[in-house]
Amino acid sequence: MYIVTSILFWGILLGLFAIFNKRSFLFKENVSLNSTFKKGIELSIMLVTILVLQLPMGLSNSWNGVNNNHHDQYELLADSFLEGHLYLDYDVDPKLEALSNPYDYQVRKLNDISVHWDSAYFEGHYYVYFGVVPVILLFLPFKLITGMSLPTIIVTRIFVIFIVLGIFFLLKMLQRLFFKKLPASLVSLLSVTVSVLSVWYILDAPELYCTAISCGLAFQIWSFYFFIHGVFLQKKNWKVIKDAILGSLCGALVWGSRPTIGLASLAVIPFIIIYVKKFRAGDYEVGGRVEVCGEAACENGDLVSPAASKAAGRGPVTILRNLCIAALPYLLVALALMLYNYLRFHNPFEFGQSYQMTVTDQSAYGNIFKRFNLIDVLNGLVYNFISFKTIKESFPFVGFSGVLFEFPILIAVFAAFSKRASYKLKKEGLYGFSLWLFALPIVITVLSVCWTPYLLERYKLDFLLLMGINAFICLASLEATASKKHKNDIRQFIAYLCIITILGAIALFITPYDANFTKNSPEILEKICKCIFFGKKYL
Numbered sequence: 001m002y003i004v005t006s007i008l009f010w011g012i013l014l015g016l017f018a019i020f021n022k023r024s025f026l027f028k029e030n031v032s033l034n035s036t037f038k039k040g041i042e043l044s045i046m047l048v049t050i051l052v053l054q055l056p057m058g059l060s061n062s063w064n065g066v067n068n069n070h071h072d073q074y075e076l077l078a079d080s081f082l083e084g085h086l087y088l089d090y091d092v093d094p095k096l097e098a099l100s101n102p103y104d105y106q107v108r109k110l111n112d113i114s115v116h117w118d119s120a121y122f123e124g125h126y127y128v129y130f131g132v133v134p135v136i137l138l139f140l141p142f143k144l145i146t147g148m149s150l151p152t153i154i155v156t157r158i159f160v161i162f163i164v165l166g167i168f169f170l171l172k173m174l175q176r177l178f179f180k181k182l183p184a185s186l187v188s189l190l191s192v193t194v195s196v197l198s199v200w201y202i203l204d205a206p207e208l209y210c211t212a213i214s215c216g217l218a219f220q221i222w223s224f225y226f227f228i229h230g231v232f233l234q235k236k237n238w239k240v241i242k243d244a245i246l247g248s249l250c251g252a253l254v255w256g257s258r259p260t261i262g263l264a265s266l267a268v269i270p271f272i273i274i275y276v277k278k279f280r281a282g283d284y285e286v287g288g289r290v291e292v293c294g295e296a297a298c299e300n301g302d303l304v305s306p307a308a309s310k311a312a313g314r315g316p317v318t319i320l321r322n323l324c325i326a327a328l329p330y331l332l333v334a335l336a337l338m339l340y341n342y343l344r345f346h347n348p349f350e351f352g353q354s355y356q357m358t359v360t361d362q363s364a365y366g367n368i369f370k371r372f373n374l375i376d377v378l379n380g381l382v383y384n385f386i387s388f389k390t391i392k393e394s395f396p397f398v399g400f401s402g403v404l405f406e407f408p409i410l411i412a413v414f415a416a417f418s419k420r421a422s423y424k425l426k427k428e429g430l431y432g433f434s435l436w437l438f439a440l441p442i443v444i445t446v447l448s449v450c451w452t453p454y455l456l457e458r459y460k461l462d463f464l465l466l467m468g469i470n471a472f473i474c475l476a477s478l479e480a481t482a483s484k485k486h487k488n489d490i491r492q493f494i495a496y497l498c499i500i501t502i503l504g505a506i507a508l509f510i511t512p513y514d515a516n517f518t519k520n521s522p523e524i525l526e527k528i529c530k531c532i533f534f535g536k537k538y539l
Contacts (some may be wrong), residue, residue, distance in 0.1 A: 129352025270432025
């Protein structure tokens with residue numbers, strides 16, 4: 001059996017490299033974008049990707065609800081809401097209440113005080129410090145309708161489906177708008193790659209922590225989709241505002257899921273600027289007519305003056321009103337979250353992280369400026385991006401390194417600073433977006449260093465999606481600006497980079513870590529190794 005599986009594995013792998021050679025028919029430029037057959041193939045690839053990413057979730061009993069642990073906090077919080085309070089119905093150890101500082105791990109350990117791990121303890125009650133949005137959207141409605149608790153892993157599965165759908169829809173839209181000659185095969189392959197690197201860790205440990213993260217990622221990808229769709233595809237102003245409201249709602253809900261991912265809302269600022277310019281230029285219909293045509297010109301070719309824009313109902317007041325309407329979901333969700341936080345911790349800006357029951361006393365952290373340490377920040381940046389763990393002798397041979405080594409395709413984000421790619425990005429109005437996507441992972445890392453006791457592998461999920469989208473934009477720009485002679489060389493390079501990145505993600509997925517299935521069952525890793533290497537084990 002091991003010989004058969006090994007032949008299949010290596011045959012498929014070599015076949016992929018062969019089929020994406022630079023003379024491949026798969027690199028034929030898009031000629032008939034409306035081809036039913038082509039759309040069917042693309043849809044099939046997307047559905048297969050969703051299915052394949054669903055299958056390995058829940059392999060570990062530590063993360064699928066089988067083992068009795070603290071991963072059911074969302075389910076319990078839904079019960080608490082129905083009972084009319086915001087705290088969890090956990091028993092509190094009297095010795096914990098007697099402590100002057102219940103957040104000191106060493107004191108709790110010395111006094112043998114039991115706590116409910118990774119919950120927030122405040123004034124005699126335990127709370128959930130993870131984002132509340134999954135409870136409001138899924139756990140609570142399910143409980144109300146069925147009377148049963150919705151398993152946490154099911155919710156994570158749902159969010160992963162929407163993440164993958166969002167990635168495929170967004171990248172396809174970007175191709176249709178800005179990179180029309182990028183082969184459909186590469187768009188699909190890049191979509192698969194970005195999906196895999198964005199959710200690989202979620203598949204290993206899907207409950208609780210990654211429920212909040214996956215919720216944030218799902219809403220963030222769709223926020224990007226709606227903003228770009230509105231600004232670049234809609235022709236009527238009211239439709240642009242409608243899409244912007246949907247984008248704002250999704251972006252706002254990210255803050256109620258995983259606040260660090262919520263910082264990605266900053267990346268839509270360039271699209272707001274583009275909207276204002278296009279609105280003033282008359283590119284959107286207002287009241288059923290277009291007063292001004294072209295990029296910024298009237299019918300006689302004159303530039304639009306501020307007075308003319310104002311007279312046409314496109315002045316600063318109208319623009320400000322439109323932007324306020326579009327941003328309304330951010331305001332409403334922010335107020336709701338602030339009220340939720342205040343009712344729990346008497347502080348509208350406290351999500352509960354300061355009161356965690358974990359190995360570190362985070363109540364003493366204070367504000368971010370007090371925690372900022374340049375050496376720690378630099379070490380955090382090195383750890384997240386460019387650290388390298390030497391190749392191991394045992395299968396699967398890799399260790400957890402910086403993301404530029406874990407997922408080689410992400411190196412492409414530096415292409416945004418190349419002359420060719422930056423020219424294309426500026427021409428299409430994507431340069432500002434790309435720069436934000438480049439900067440935000442750095443900002444998120446700095447905040448993580450200051451706000452958390454140490455960096456974990458799953459924290460990288462906060463920015464991997466952003467880097468994946470940016471890698472797509474940069475690689476597509478390089479392909480679009482390549483000479484005809486070298487275009488297929490670039491396409492082959494992109495395809496090979498995708499395959500290597502997917503292989504790397506699979507290797508990380510099966511690496512024993514964080515009570516995943518190979519950590520709990522080492523014999524499974526041995527079987528996987530034998531299935532690849534003709535019955536031999538390198539463990």
